[in-house]
Each structure stands twice: as C-alpha cells, then as structure tokens.
Amino acid sequence: xxxxDPRPEVNRRKFLAGVAVAGAAxxxxxxxxxxxxxxxxxxxxxxxxxxxxxxxxxxxxxxTATPKELPRIGGVAGSDFMVDxxxxxxxxxxxxxxxxxFRAIHESLINYGGNKMPEFLTCTHExxxxxxxxxxxxxxxxxxxxxxxxxxxxxHATMAVYNAWCDxxxxxxxxxxxxxxxxRPPGVPTFHSAQDINAIVRDYTxxxxxxxxxxxxxxxxxxxxxxSMTPPYGPVAISLDAGLxxxxxxxxxxxxxxxxxxxxxxxxxxxxAVKEAARLLANAQNPIIVADRAARTENGxxxxxxxxxxxxxxxxxxxxxxxxPKTHYLSRPATAVSNAxxxxxxxxxxxxxxxxxxxxxxxxxxxxxxxxxxxxTKLISINSSELLTKANYQxxxxxxxxxxxxxxxxxSTLPALIEAVRSAIPNDRKAAIEKRGEAAKKAxxxxxxxxxxxxxxxxxxxxxxxxxxxxxxxxxxxxxxxxLVASSGNVSNWPNRLWPMEKHYHWLGAxxxxxxxYGAPAxxxxxxxxxxxxxxxVSIQSDGDLMYAPGVLWTAAKHKIPLLAVMHNNRGYHQExxxxxxxxxxxxxxxxxxxxxxxxxxxxxxPDIEYHKLAESMGWWAKGPxxxxxxxxxxxxxxxxxVKSGQPALVNVWTQPR
Amino acid sequence: MRFVSVRGLAALAAGLVLGCGGxxxxxxxxxxxxxxxHGCWQCHGFQGQGGVTGPKLAPEPLPLETxxxxxxxxxxxxPPYMEAILSNEDLAxxxxxxxxxxxxxxxxxxxxxxx
Numbered sequence: 001x002x003x004x005d006p007r008p009e010v011n012r013r014k015f016l017a018g019v020a021v022a023g024a025a026x027x028x029x030x031x032x033x034x035x036x037x038x039x040x041x042x043x044x045x046x047x048x049x050x051x052x053x054x055x056x057x058x059x060x061x062x063x064t065a066t067p068k069e070l071p072r073i074g075g076v077a078g079s080d081f082m083v084d085x086x087x088x089x090x091x092x093x094x095x096x097x098x099x100x101x102f103r104a105i106h107e108s109l110i111n112y113g114g115n116k117m118p119e120f121l122t123c124t125h126e127x128x129x130x131x132x133x134x135x136x137x138x139x140x141x142x143x144x145x146x147x148x149x150x151x152x153x154x155x156h157a158t159m160a161v162y163n164a165w166c167d168x169x170x171x172x173x174x175x176x177x178x179x180x181x182x183x184r185p186p187g188v189p190t191f192h193s194a195q196d197i198n199a200i201v202r203d204y205t206x207x208x209x210x211x212x213x214x215x216x217x218x219x220x221x222x223x224x225x226x227x228s229m230t231p232p233y234g235p236v237a238i239s240l241d242a243g244l245x246x247x248x249x250x251x252x253x254x255x256x257x258x259x260x261x262x263x264x265x266x267x268x269x270x271x272x273a274v275k276e277a278a279r280l281l282a283n284a285q286n287p288i289i290v291a292d293r294a295a296r297t298e299n300g301x302x303x304x305x306x307x308x309x310x311x312x313x314x315x316x317x318x319x320x321x322x323x324x325p326k327t328h329y330l331s332r333p334a335t336a337v338s339n340a341x342x343x344x345x346x347x348x349x350x351x352x353x354x355x356x357x358x359x360x361x362x363x364x365x366x367x368x369x370x371x372x373x374x375x376x377t378k379l380i381s382i383n384s385s386e387l388l389t390k391a392n393y394q395x396x397x398x399x400x401x402x403x404x405x406x407x408x409x410x411x412s413t414l415p416a417l418i419e420a421v422r423s424a425i426p427n428d429r430k431a432a433i434e435k436r437g438e439a440a441k442k443a444x445x446x447x448x449x450x451x452x453x454x455x456x457x458x459x460x461x462x463x464x465x466x467x468x469x470x471x472x473x474x475x476x477x478x479x480x481x482x483x484l485v486a487s488s489g490n491v492s493n494w495p496n497r498l499w500p501m502e503k504h505y506h507w508l509g510a511x512x513x514x515x516x517x518y519g520a521p522a523x524x525x526x527x528x529x530x531x532x533x534x535x536x537x538v539s540i541q542s543d544g545d546l547m548y549a550p551g552v553l554w555t556a557a558k559h560k561i562p563l564l565a566v567m568h569n570n571r572g573y574h575q576e577x578x579x580x581x582x583x584x585x586x587x588x589x590x591x592x593x594x595x596x597x598x599x600x601x602x603x604x605x606x607p608d609i610e611y612h613k614l615a616e617s618m619g620w621w622a623k624g625p626x627x628x629x630x631x632x633x634x635x636x637x638x639x640x641x642x643v644k645s646g647q648p649a650l651v652n653v654w655t656q657p658r
Numbered sequence: 659m660r661f662v663s664v665r666g667l668a669a670l671a672a673g674l675v676l677g678c679g680g681x682x683x684x685x686x687x688x689x690x691x692x693x694x695x696h697g698c699w700q701c702h703g704f705q706g707q708g709g710v711t712g713p714k715l716a717p718e719p720l721p722l723e724t725x726x727x728x729x730x731x732x733x734x735x736x737p738p739y740m741e742a743i744l745s746n747e748d749l750a751x752x753x754x755x756x757x758x759x760x761x762x763x764x765x766x767x768x769x770x771x772x773x
Contacts, residue, residue: 452765457707471770492709585737
C-alpha cells in the first residue's frame with residue numbers, strides 16, 4: 001500500500017536514504033585514530049593533494065560526530081494492531097522463515113505480542129513451514145499462520161500450499177510484499193515485490209486478499225480464518241503490505257475494530273437426497289461404504305461405525321484420514337467394491353478410480369480402463385469438495401456419474417443419514433442384514449490371516465522388509481498413546497494393515513497432492529500438536545522425502561519437538577524407478593542402470609546418504625544405517641526412550657523397496 | 659480389458675519354452691544378479707516377497723512355463739519383458755533363483771505379528 005502520510009518525519013524511506021549518504025561518505029574518508037591529525041614523517045612522500053574540497057562544517061560533523069539519535073516512530077505500530085487481530089483467533093504457532101518484507105509484523109509478534117499465541121517457530125524453508133502447519137492441523141484441528149517473504153518465500157511455499165489444498169487442510173499463509181514502487185527500497189526488496197503475490201497460489205487456495213488498510217486487514221484476517229475453517233477446509237492467503245505493517249495507526253478518527261469470529265456450520269446434504277440415499281442403502285443386498293477424508297474428527301469415526309453397523313456394510317477406508325477402525329470386522333479391502341450393488345462414497349478424492357481400474361500397460365504405452373463394479377451398481381456421493389472446484393489444477397480427477405450426488409460435508413451429513421437409514425430399513429430385511437454381518441466377521445478374520453502370512457515373507461531379509469520395519473517399530477510404541485503422524489514413501493501400507501488403528505489420531509493420511517517432501521515437515525508439525533496433548537509421535541520417514549528440505553529436522557530440535565522418525569531408506573525414488581522401467585519395457589530397451597540398482601536418475605546411492613549423521617548434525621539423537629533385522633528392535637527401543645525424554649530421534653534403516 | 663487366462667498362459671508357455679531351443683541348466687546364482695539387473699526387485703522385493711506394487715513370486719514360484727508366458731505377454735500391471743531385453747536364459751536363471759528362496763516362517767511363530 002502506498003504511504004499516504006509522510007509522517008513521522010524520519011520515516012523508513014528517509015532513514016534509508018540517510019544511511020546511504022552516510023555510507024558513501026564513510027567509504028571515501030580515510031580512517032583516523034581518535035581523530036588525531038596524521039603525523040608527517042621524515043622522507044615521506046609529500047602529502048597527496050586532496051581529490052575533493054575539504055568538508056564543510058556540516059559534512060565534517062556528519063562524518064565525525066556521534067550520530068544524533070533518530071526520532072522513534074510515533075504512535076501505535078500498524079503491525080501491533082495486526083497482532084491484536086491474530087490473537088483473537090487462538091492461533092498457537094507461526095512456523096516461518098524470517099524475511100524483510102514482514103519484518104514489522106515479525107517484530108510485533110515477538111516483542112509486542114510476547115511471542116505467545118502465536119509463538120514464532122524458526123523454519124529453514126517456507127515449504128517446511130507450511131508443511132508443518134499442514135501436519136499440525138491434522139492433530140490439533142486448528143490452523144496455524146505462516147509468514148512468507150513476498151514472491152521468493154511464497155514460491156518456496158507453493159508445493160506445501162498445493163498439498164494442503166488437495167488434502168483439504170486450512171493453513172493461513174501471509175506473504176509480505178512492498179507494493180509502493182515509488183518508495184520501496186530498490187534492489188533486493190524490489191526483486192521480492194510483485195503487483196499480486198497471491199496470484200501464484202490463487203488456483204489452489206480457497207480465498208486470498210490484499211488488505212489496503214488496518215481495518216481492511218482485520219476483516220480480511222477474520223474472513224480468511226472463517227473461510228479456511230468452513231468445510232471443505234482449505235488454505236487461504238493474505239498479502240501483507242510492508243508499508244501497512246510499518247506505519248503507525250493513523251489518527252484519522254476511525255476507530256479500529258476486530259470482527260468477532262463465529263464459525264460457519266458445515267454444509268449438510270439436502271433432505272430429499274439423504275432420504276433417497278437411505279432408501280438405496282437400506283434395500284441393498286451388498287452395500288459398501290468407501291471413505292477417503294470423511295472423518296474430520298473422532299466423532300466422524302464414531303458416526304461411520306454407527307452407519308456401517310446399522311447396515312452391516314463393509315467399509316473401505318482409503319486412508320485420506322483415519323475414518324474407520326482397522327480392527328473392526330466391517331473393515332474391507334478395496335476389492336470389496338466388486339460385489340457391491342450400492343456404493344456410498346464419502347469425501348472421495350477420486351470416485352472414478354473407486355469403480356474403475358486403470359492399467360498402465362496398454363498398446364503403445366497408453367493405459368487401459370476397466371470397470372471394477374457390476375453394471376447396475378448404484379452410486380451415492382457425499383462430497384464437500386464439489387463446492388470447491390477450480391479449473392486449472394486437475395485434482396478433481398475424472399468425471400464419474402453418480403445416482404445421488406450431495407455436495408455436502410460427509411461428517412455433518414452422517415447423523416441425518418443414519419436416522420434416515422434406520423427409518424428406511426424394512427422389517428423383512430433385518431435378518432438378511434444381520435446375516436451379512438456374520439459373513440463379514442468370517443471374511444475379516446480370514447483376511448487378517450492372509451495379511452500376516454504376507455508380512456512373514458522375507459521376514460529375515462536384509463535390506464529389512466517393510467513389514468518387519470513397521471512391526472519392530474510398533475513393538476516399541478504399542479504401550480504408549482501413539483500417533484503415526486506420517487508414512488512417506490511406500491511401505492506396502494503395512495501400518496494400516498497391521499497396526500490396531502482405532503483412534504482418529506492414529507493415522508493422519510498422506511500429503512494430498514502427492515508432492516514429495518510432505519512427510520518430514522508434516523510429521524514435525526503433527527508432533528508439535530501431539531507434544532501439547534501428551535502423545536507419542538512416530539513417523540515412517542522415507543529417504544527421498546527427507547532430502548527435499550531436511551532443515552525441518554533442525555526446527556524440531558530447536559523447538560524441542562519429540563518425534564521418532566524410523567526411516568524407510570530404500571535408497572531411491574522408487575515410484576520413478578518403476579516408471580522408467582515401465583517405459584523401457586514399452587520401448588523394448590534395457591533400462592540403463594549406470595552402476596546403481598535402479599535406472600539412471602532414480603537412485604539415491606553412490607554415495608549413500610548418511611541420514612543419521614544428517615539428523616545428528618541438526619541436534620537429533622540418531623543411529624544407523626541398520627541393515628540387520630535382528631538389531632532393529634533394540635535401536636528403536638533406545639530411540640523411543642530419547643523421544644520420551646522430549647527430544648527427536650531418527651533411526652536410519654535400509655529397507656526393501658516397498 | 660485383455661486378460662489372459664491361466665490355461666491360455668500355459669498353452670502359450672509351452673510354445674515359448676519349446677521355442678527356446680532347449681534350455682541350458684539354469685543358474686540360481688546368475689538369476690539372483692539378473693533379478694536385480696532387470697528390475698524384478700522393484701515391484702516384487704529382493705526376495706520376491708511382493709508388496710502393494712507386485713504379487714509375491716517366491717517361495718514356490720509359478721511353474722517355469724507359466725512364469726515365462728506371463729513375463730512375455732503380461733497385460734496386467736507389469737509391462738511385458740520381450741526377449742530383446744530379457745533373454746530366455748536370464749529368465750530361466752531368475753526362475754531358478756526364485757526356486758531357491760526358502761519358505762516364510764509361520765506367522766504364528768513370529769511374536770511381532772501376534773502383538
């Protein structure tokens with residue numbers, strides 16, 4: 001925002017100009033100790049003639065006298081008011097990488113605001129900062145703010161913002177920007193300014209704004225919070241002008257007010273659509289429920305159990321959140337959809353892929369589509385994401401026709417749906433429904449045994465099997481109030497298949513946008529929230545993910561965030577290993593390995609990265625690489641003790657590919 | 659969707675194996691190396707144990723004929739490996755390697771799987 005008021009007299013612009021003049025003067029003045037006149041030595045060269053006129057009285061005083069104390073900025077700083085606004089919303093942390101474009105609000109947060117609510121957390125990369133906020137929300141259910149340098153900082157943050165967008169997670173991103181082209185400092189600050197910094201994230205934020213006054217900021221911030229926290233959740237962005245932050249509150253008669261935040265109620269399904277969905281479900285022979293990000297809270301899990309048991313319907317939990325207890329007999333694998341006559345999809349990110357298969361192995365390398373369900377299967381969708389579709393990024397996936405479509409929040413619609421189903425179940429269907437439950441119990445027990453048999457394969461292998469990795473880990477944490485905060489890479493889904501996940505915080509889902517680099521920061525952010533709740537945080541940390549921005553390890557140590565990171569170090573970008581192999585096969589060419597295990601460009605070896613040393617250098621307790629499965633348990637046990645003492649710990653484990 | 663039935667695979671395999679012109683004695687040792695060089699480990703793991711990206715290959719691999727036919731003609735998730743990139747000899751060695759892999763322990767005997 002342009003500076004409208006030149007007061008106070010010594011403003012930032014004049015101050016900087018003064019510094020520049022003084023600096024230039026210093027550069028051409030030879031140093032003279034204690035103001036003494038240089039002595040003329042015998043045989044010395046005659047004094048050189050001055051290249052400029054002697055300084056006049058004013059210049060001499062400016063060069064040699066004690067600088068006059070600069071006048072302080074009068075009045076209340078605008079950024080202090082901004083802190084007042086932020087404090088009304090109970091925001092606990094502000095993970096950020098420091099930057100000049102938000103120096104005023106930074107100063108206000110730590111001095112005027114006392115560095116509490118929010119507390120500034122020092123981050124080494126903006127992607128880490130926003131990733132931490134992402135993970136934090138999934139445990140705490142509350143958003144954080146993250147300050148970013150205009151342009152360059154926000155550019156770093158973009159991948160994490162996109163992940164939050166795809167994962168329906170609220171984060172309030174505030175970008176510093178100096179809009180006033182006529183007065184902002186030239187050079188670096190101008191490289192870091194833009195007309196519209198939010199443009200870069202507009203396609204994957206719910207809303208953004210550029211407030212031009214302090215009252216405008218108050219409204220924008222409360223509005224941003226409200227929008228981001230109304231399901232479907234999502235990130236929002238505010239561009240914060242440097243001038244607006246730095247200048248004092250103007251005494252122009254306007255009394256600044258902070259709007260009161262009142263949460264919006266989540267959108268619920270239309271009554272008629274709920275009744276129709278209930279009719280289909282109640283009369284189905286084999287209804288299946290598929291949930292992705294359905295349970296926003298623990299109550300969502302409870303409601304889904306209630307609906308599933310009422311119908312004795314199998315539940316396929318796609319794992320966007322912990323939707324359904326893995327120990328429940330109605331928990332079913334993805335293949336269960338093939339026998340369904342009614343499929344209820346709850347907050348699915350890709351309904352098409354639930355009922356269709358895509359095999360990346362067709363003629364000329366083009367994939368082949370096939371159906372996974374019977375032709376007359378009825379499809380019901382409750383999905384708030386339909387209210388938040390934008391054009392550019394394709395996270396809305398392929399179009400899938402459904403029979404009942406409710407653009408509504410699933411968790412909020414479930415109570416009405418449960419009641420409607422209860423009313424719609426015909427008396428003559430109750431025995432059949434009960435029988436369905438008995439069959440489900442048997443199928444669940446059999447599936448459990450098959451899973452254990454699969455886990456036993458390569459149990460003693462080195463590199464260590466991913467099943468062994470996760471079960472050695474679980475053995476050391478099972479007595480604690482544990483929370484698996486992230487599982488980056490791919491460990492064949494063993495935690496979800498073998499750990500008794502029952503509570504909402506046992507599993508947080510994945511990145512959303514599949515942007516590699518989410519695991520490390522999100523696990524630190526979630527561990528921060530768990531720390532405050534007294535829970536034990538564990539992550540399965542992949543190698544490729546950690547190398548995107550490993551500086552978040554330092555942030556965890558710096559701020560004493562306890563987290564056990566057990567590494568799934570398969571020494572490669574394994575998803576890409578397989579893609580290049582696939583294309584080589586399609587083209588009938590031998591994949592060139594270049595001395596590594598995977599095709600050139602996909603391995604992270606030669607040299608192998610010593611992640612334990614990396615972590616140790618940033619203040620973590622760490623050990624590795626562990627290659628012997630029989631030694632793994634003891635090392636994890638040591639690490640658990642460290643984490644229980646309040647510090648982060650990392651165990652570097654060489655693993656099978658998946 | 660093109661699916662090849664197991665019976666169809668067996669018939670095709672018979673032809674493929676006959677067409678190999680008589681197999682040399684397969685080497686499990688060479689097969690272990692070929693298993694890595696040709697990327698089999700990528701989806702199936704270094705011991706052919708499988709995972710979410712590929713089914714288990716060992717222990718007790720498919721008969722060589724069926725195995726060969728599938729590798730050559732797969733229209734499932736695995737792309738086919740033609741002879742130009744994976745020779746019949748290497749394929750037989752890989753199969754020999756898979757045959758050497760021991761049976762997995764009974765999951766009931768593993769305390770960590772019964773916590």
